[in-house]
Amino acid sequence: MTAEASPASSSLLAIYVAKRSDLVRFFTTRTASAAEAEDIVQEIYLKLARVEPETVGNPTAYIYRLGTNVMLDRARSRRRATARDGEYLNTSTTTITGIEPEAETPSPEAVMEGRQKLASLLRAVRELPAQCQRVFVMHKLQDKSYGEIAAELGISKSAVEKHMMTALKRLGDHRP
Amino acid sequence: MTGAKDKEDRLEAAAGWLARLQSDDSTEADWQAFEEWLAEPGNRDAVNSIEASLADVDNYKTELHDQLAGMGGEVLEFPQRPVKRNRARASPWIVLVGGLAAAAAALVILVRMPPPPAAVSESVYSASATETRQVKLADNSSIWLNRGSAIKVQFSDLERRVILEKGEASFTVTHDAARPFVVKSGDAVITDIGTEFNVLRSGADISVTVRSGMISLAFGANAPVTAEAGQQVQFGSKGSEITLTQVNPDDAFAWQKGRLVFHDASLAEVAKRLSAYSKITVKAEPQVEELRFSGALMLGSAEEMVSQLQAFLPIRAETGKEEIVLKGR
Numbered sequence: 001m002t003a004e005a006s007p008a009s010s011s012l013l014a015i016y017v018a019k020r021s022d023l024v025r026f027f028t029t030r031t032a033s034a035a036e037a038e039d040i041v042q043e044i045y046l047k048l049a050r051v052e053p054e055t056v057g058n059p060t061a062y063i064y065r066l067g068t069n070v071m072l073d074r075a076r077s078r079r080r081a082t083a084r085d086g087e088y089l090n091t092s093t094t095t096i097t098g099i100e101p102e103a104e105t106p107s108p109e110a111v112m113e114g115r116q117k118l119a120s121l122l123r124a125v126r127e128l129p130a131q132c133q134r135v136f137v138m139h140k141l142q143d144k145s146y147g148e149i150a151a152e153l154g155i156s157k158s159a160v161e162k163h164m165m166t167a168l169k170r171l172g173d174h175r176p
Numbered sequence: 177m178t179g180a181k182d183k184e185d186r187l188e189a190a191a192g193w194l195a196r197l198q199s200d201d202s203t204e205a206d207w208q209a210f211e212e213w214l215a216e217p218g219n220r221d222a223v224n225s226i227e228a229s230l231a232d233v234d235n236y237k238t239e240l241h242d243q244l245a246g247m248g249g250e251v252l253e254f255p256q257r258p259v260k261r262n263r264a265r266a267s268p269w270i271v272l273v274g275g276l277a278a279a280a281a282a283l284v285i286l287v288r289m290p291p292p293p294a295a296v297s298e299s300v301y302s303a304s305a306t307e308t309r310q311v312k313l314a315d316n317s318s319i320w321l322n323r324g325s326a327i328k329v330q331f332s333d334l335e336r337r338v339i340l341e342k343g344e345a346s347f348t349v350t351h352d353a354a355r356p357f358v359v360k361s362g363d364a365v366i367t368d369i370g371t372e373f374n375v376l377r378s379g380a381d382i383s384v385t386v387r388s389g390m391i392s393l394a395f396g397a398n399a400p401v402t403a404e405a406g407q408q409v410q411f412g413s414k415g416s417e418i419t420l421t422q423v424n425p426d427d428a429f430a431w432q433k434g435r436l437v438f439h440d441a442s443l444a445e446v447a448k449r450l451s452a453y454s455k456i457t458v459k460a461e462p463q464v465e466e467l468r469f470s471g472a473l474m475l476g477s478a479e480e481m482v483s484q485l486q487a488f489l490p491i492r493a494e495t496g497k498e499e500i501v502l503k504g505r
């Protein structure tokens with residue numbers, strides 16, 4: 001399978017080729033599956049053919065981040081495929097996602113579970129210290145970059161990173 | 177070291193790593209150091225645990241944003257104040273708009289959807305359940321979101337793309353011959369040749385109304401259809417039917433002024449439209465779904481709009497947690 005690469009993205013692809021075995025090794029460690037790692041790294045290749053590297057800061061780190069997103073997307077699709085009772089589907093019946101067909105109506109148990117999960121998440125986020133909560137919401141709900149957040153709040157990027165660390169730790173705590 | 181403290185420390189370290197690696201400044205060296213750290217037993221689990229929570233956050237993104245955001249603007253208010261619904265008016269009013277020519281033509285065509293070009297910068301915008309929201313884009317185009325609506329904006333050098341994930345949005349597009357403005361919603365692809373149009377998504381049904389200029393619409397594998405000012409194109413979920421009607425476009429945009437306008441719409445259609453902006457599904461029972469409604473409802477919550485409807489039609493509403501069912505009186 002070949003992907004049409006624009007001339008501008010060929011430098012990213014060159015880096016990909018050079019780092020490919022590093023990437024496979026990393027994702028094998030990350031997912032504990034060599035097969036999954038291979039699939040992820042292959043998907044990275046397909047995505048890279050479409051990116052314009054002028055906007056990419058550190059290209060190698062960018063590729064790792066891209067791969068991490070691929071890994072998470074794949075995990076999410078797998079969860080959706082196995083959770084027929086709608087446990088991981090958005091329980092709001094009027095939400096429409098991109099190309100998926102209308103979701104089956106989730107069972108009442110799934111709806112209740114969904115509500116509880118949302119309530120628990122909400123609590124976790126509301127319990128974050130003020131500035132930390134602000135940073136978390138801007139990064140995770142508004143998809144702003146650390147740079148944008150730093151500029152908007154008038155703090156340094158490393159402060160943003162520290163706040164994210166606190167938020168992530170608390171979120172991790174909330175899960176058993 | 178006891179299990180619990182160990183776990184705490186690993187979680188903290190994992191949080192540190194994830195926070196670092198999400199930064200645009202992260203380097204290859206960071207990732208290599210992360211890989212080394214991951215190899216130690218217990219560390220991967222810590223990372224997975226946090227990532228699972230983040231996946232949940234992502235799943236409930238819109239709801240969380242609604243609950244945490246202020247009145248739909250860019251600025252978020254902390255701590256959260258309960259959102260007051262101040263549109264509870266007891267007396268609805270009807271506006272009958274005259275001078276409408278309704279010529280319906282059904283067209284069925286076949287063609288491929290264009291492949292998506294590179295997305296470089298992506299931003300997500302959503303409007304809360306209680307307010308509409310206006311967004312200005314980098315190219316000076318503007319998008320107005322109705323309540324409960326969500327869009328994803330992806331601008332690149334090749335194309336300006338917006339994805340209407342849910343609800344309703346109207347677009348005022350600045351002209352850029354080099355970069356077409358494309359709106360995708362479900363299987364529909366709308367390419368802007370002109371300037372002002374409205375897109376409403378209810379389930380898998382998409383309705384596009386043009387106020388000025390011209391647009392080209394392609395639905396799924398169908399060939400593009402052109403619609404110009406004063407025309408409305410509807411894509412239905414049943415098969416590949418595309419309906420083109422002549423309308424007063426101001427009606428489609430009336431929501432910006434707080435009204436939803438209907439012309440001889442069946443109660444089933446009204447229910448579907450009300451469900452588009454709300455987490456609550458509004459349904460009409462078979463015996464009443466063919467009742468016709470012409471008029472304007474004041475934009476509000478699903479319950480508020482249903483209670484306005486009850487003043488005009490012989491129906492009553494049964495309100496449940498997830499849905500409102502409209503029945504005969």
